[in-house]
Amino acid sequence: MTSVKIRTLHIADSKNLLRFELDNREWFERHVDARASSFYSLLGVTAHIESYLSGLENGTWHPFVIEDDNGKIVGRANLKDINLSDRSAEVGYRIAESACGQGLATLAVSRLIEEGKLRWNLKRLVANVYAENVGSAKVLKRCGFSVETISKQVGLEDDYRFTLSI
Numbered sequence: 001m002t003s004v005k006i007r008t009l010h011i012a013d014s015k016n017l018l019r020f021e022l023d024n025r026e027w028f029e030r031h032v033d034a035r036a037s038s039f040y041s042l043l044g045v046t047a048h049i050e051s052y053l054s055g056l057e058n059g060t061w062h063p064f065v066i067e068d069d070n071g072k073i074v075g076r077a078n079l080k081d082i083n084l085s086d087r088s089a090e091v092g093y094r095i096a097e098s099a100c101g102q103g104l105a106t107l108a109v110s111r112l113i114e115e116g117k118l119r120w121n122l123k124r125l126v127a128n129v130y131a132e133n134v135g136s137a138k139v140l141k142r143c144g145f146s147v148e149t150i151s152k153q154v155g156l157e158d159d160y161r162f163t164l165s166i
């Protein structure tokens with residue numbers, strides 16, 4: 001991959017986003033919670049984009065996609081649950097299996113930090129990661145996050161909560 005562009009998601013992304021999510025469904029489901037099966041159709045993805053874009057409009061969500069130099073979506077990153085009163089948000093990201101290990105998640109999280117600071121005037125970011133997701137924890141630590149809590153829930157995987165003051 002020679003270069004990538006990180007930009008705000010838009011409504012015209014439905015087809016490409018569905019391709020990205022379908023191609024990587026199994027890969028993502030190994031690391032993050034599975035999406036409802038109704039998501040995996042043009043109708044489902046369009047509704048998903050519309051809801052994210054209404055979040056952008058009302059200042060609660062900022063969704064981004066990562067495109068390669070052919071315009072193919074190879075990753076996603078979101079500022080989620082933006083709270084403009086306490087100036088915080090959660091970060092989330094997912095990279096196509098075929099594009100992993102090239103620093104894209106690190107690049108995406110760095111961009112989320114920058115947008116959180118400059119566009120949204122936030123002062124605190126959080127991220128929730130399953131303990132087994134070593135790659136994701138590495139990305140967060142490299143971007144300056146530190147582990148705040150580790151919750152142990154009986155019968156469930158551990159959940160690491162990372163935070164960053166910005």
Ligand SMILES: CC(C)(COP(=O)(O)OP(=O)(O)OC[C@H]1O[C@@H](n2cnc3c(N)ncnc32)[C@H](O)[C@@H]1OP(=O)(O)O)[C@@H](O)C(=O)NCCC(=O)NCCS
Nearest residue numbers: 031093094095100101102103104105106129134135136138
């Ligand atoms: C986690 C994820 C986002 C990382 O994306 P990425 O673009 O490969 O991340 P980066 O290349 O920026 O950095 C990942 C680092 O973790 C390392 N890594 C990945 N898996 C690892 C593992 N199992 N053990 C040790 N290190 C690992 C990589 O080698 C890399 O480190 P390096 O640059 O020093 O070599 C990607 O694997 C992914 O999308 N997974 C599925 C969805 C997901 O887990 N999202 C995050 C939810 S919290």
